[in-house]
Amino acid sequence: MGPYQSEIRDSQVRELLQKVKANNYGSYLRRMKLLKVRAFQNENVEFDFPVTALIGTNGGGKSTILGAAAIAHKSIRPALFFPKSFIGDETMSEWGIGFDIIQKSKNPTQPVQRSAKFKRSKWVRDDLIERPVLYFGIQRTVPAGERREFKKFATVNYPFTGKPTELLAEVQRQVAKVLGKDVSKFQHAAISESQSFYVGGDGNITYSEFHFGAGESSVIRMVSEIEAAPANALILIEEIENGLHPVAVRRMVEYLMDVAGRKSAQSIFTTHSEDALLPLPNEAIWSSIDGKARQGKVSIEALRAITGRIDESLAIFVEDLFAKEWVESIIRNLVAEHIDEIGVYAVSGDGQAYSIHSSHRKNPAIAKKLKSICILDGDSPKPADENAGVIKLPGQAPESEVFNYVVSNIDTLSMKLAVALHLQPEQEERVKTVVKEVNQTNRDPHLIFSQVGQKAGLIPVAIVSSAFIGLWMQGNPREAQRIADFIAGKAEEETAPYPVGFKP
Template identity: 50%
Template sequence: MLDKVRGHDYGKYLFKASIVRIRGFSGEDITFDFPVTALIGPNGSGKSAVLGAAGCAYKPVKPGTFFPKSAVGDESMGGWRVEYDLIDKRLNPRQLIRRTSNFRQAKWVRGDVVDREVLFFGIERTVPAGEKTRYKALARSTYIHKLPLKQLNGEVATQVEHVLGKSVADYRVTQYGFDDTFFVGKTGHNNYSEFHFGAGESSIIRMITRIEQAPENSLILIEEIENGLHPVATRRMVEYLIEVAERKSIQAIFTTHSDYALSVLPDEAIWACIDGRLRQGRLSVEALRAVSGRVDKKLAIFVEDEFAKAWVDTILREKLAADYDQIEVHAVHGDGNAVATHRSHSTNPAVTFKSLCVIDGDSSQHEDKDAGIIRLPGTQPELTVFESIRGKLDEILAVLTVSCQRAPEAQESVRRSIEEIIRTNRDPHLLYNQLGIKIGFISEPIVRGAFLTLWVRTNQEYCQELATRVQSLIKAVSN
């Protein structure tokens, strides 16, 4: 699907939104490189603004839905503007088309706005049915319902079951009012109305029903996809969006605070809203909290990926003793992000913790120890650690074997596997996974942890230098 987007192989698709100015954003671009996009960020960071800006590219979405103007407090809306690059094969079969939404003279202006089916699911979708005024009549003893109860559509029921992990084969739906519906569930021999559904259960059935009814190439917008859902159901809902994107060429954009919602997406599908900036790439919600300046410890260390995080964590766990509890290490997806985040925190007087940046040995960023930007040794990180331990096998093979959860007598088998992997490996990021499989399906974290621990114990000079720097920063905060 990444290739399909790159090839512009869609009938209709929002490819890019350039936010010239809107709320806290100015001069920020977001590209939708995957048909399912997650927007993450702390409360108030602008996730909903980006979601709304995306929706305003199309005729069915009225800008006032996301950006109403109040007579009090909204004087700064003048000059708000978003520019779009769109795929619409009906209007131009070969090239992207450009459109603009802007707020001027106290109203929104959109020229030659493009039409596309857009479904928006806001936070109110999880309000329990019993609290919705439109269903009050159903609770009256005098109400008589004459319309039939029908089974759920087969495809809808199948997809709902995949998300909720429970059968809805006996659930029914009936028409209510002019254009509304009401559901009836069943457990064993007992029927129960939607008044007794869980909020997440009801919202999932309604969302999937509308998405399955939507035409191909529709745009789906969802606020806080995890609302009312168990974490596993949240992940399954995103899996459903990916599946329906492939099946029906739909595009989906959602906001979230859940790591479970991000777990099945590629890095290109995740955008973080941080301090008026848009940053592409995978950030855990924990890392996002640190990037936005919400750290409870005395020192935050920013690195570019999960391997660097594991490496730095291992060094400091071994060297800091009790002081280790005063630090947090965060992978922020990319050396540029790591350096920018560190510099931002270092120059922000409102930040109460210290910051340090550790870049990879092959990073294009410049090391600046005086500014708190230091470099890991070697070039490619995974390969650097692997080759270092490989070069000392005669001394540490027994410890490495046991640390990888293999019996002591498996030492020569482990040695042979290491030599074979280094000869055949084409992607250093896979070294520890490949070795784990080779020596008996040992998990990658266990193998990686064994190599990193031994690397620390055999590279004392670098590790002590890093630990000393960290301890001085912790002491500075304490003083």
């Protein structure tokens, strides 16, 4: 399988980012301050993109952020997300959330401020915002045959007098894109103003929603409601991947991005799926970890490392996937004796890598069982400090450093490069030409290796980057050994003891 390519163009992503930045929405939740809610205290969450993914470990706070966003709006009862028990919930009396909301009907130029506070055993919310809110909870993927409200449809004498109708054309089109199947013969039965039941078929046979897959049913219901909603609606989805194939998960997120453009809708969803993050820019992703909220793309496996929930004894945080590949190559070749003890985790940018590493070292409960180091790109403004566990890769941009070494020596390395690219040795002249052409035309270092792969004959980018890194390693043994020695030294260190008086 080749690298993922979104059907949402980069220009569409930029337009959506700019639309939020310009406050160009009739109604939009722009930011929240979680003054105190569950584990959160004075944490800010910015909604810089109209589709926001909330990721984190179980119990990390994803649903808390989702619920906080919901209760800024009049149609949502706070008890749906924050029920009050008279056993054990005494500390709720101190909870509070602040909101900045774009509401053009109240202020056409600036966001309006609102708040929600828990006082005297109930939520107090000031001057609530009127906005359509669609909430799709976990229960949406319960099979129709197990849902109490549908049991009556299975009785012989259920008195349904209506007639099922075709799905709306736009619903058919969007569902087909998400599920990858023709639903033009599917029908909708309106049982009441608030209840619907669906019928599947292909023109020859029909079958009720009792025989739908759980994911199929949930997508049809979500898309039907979203398409029927007015502009500027807020869409909230718990665990968007539930019941869906990974491809359908990506397509569902792309659908929400499309809806953001067509209907000015804002969507917020929780997820444990890497596939749900693939279509989104860094600005759209927030990780929730033990009461801390961080913006930026972080893999699910990196989240486990951040919280110390991995088997390795040393976590290395780097800026991106290429840096991860480079560091892993150094470990395989020069620190092989510790390979099972080390995990390398890509996060989004130097600020994120540095912040995660610093927080990790300051948390004795995690640092006790899992050591941490940070390896930044050479052009990062963050300082290198070996005593603090921070070093830098050589050069400026990592891709440029590796590529430029090979370009500078291409006359002597072309045959080795051809072989490493899985080409015949006699194709070295063609490889040499391709590398020189890319060197002349490339404007974005992050695309260098994909451009080489395309021009050299559709070679996967992973093979290309691995080939270049291998040649760099052979030609720069001192630099590679410097990084390897630092990693090995940290791997061999004992974990720090708990500070005096600290109780994990």
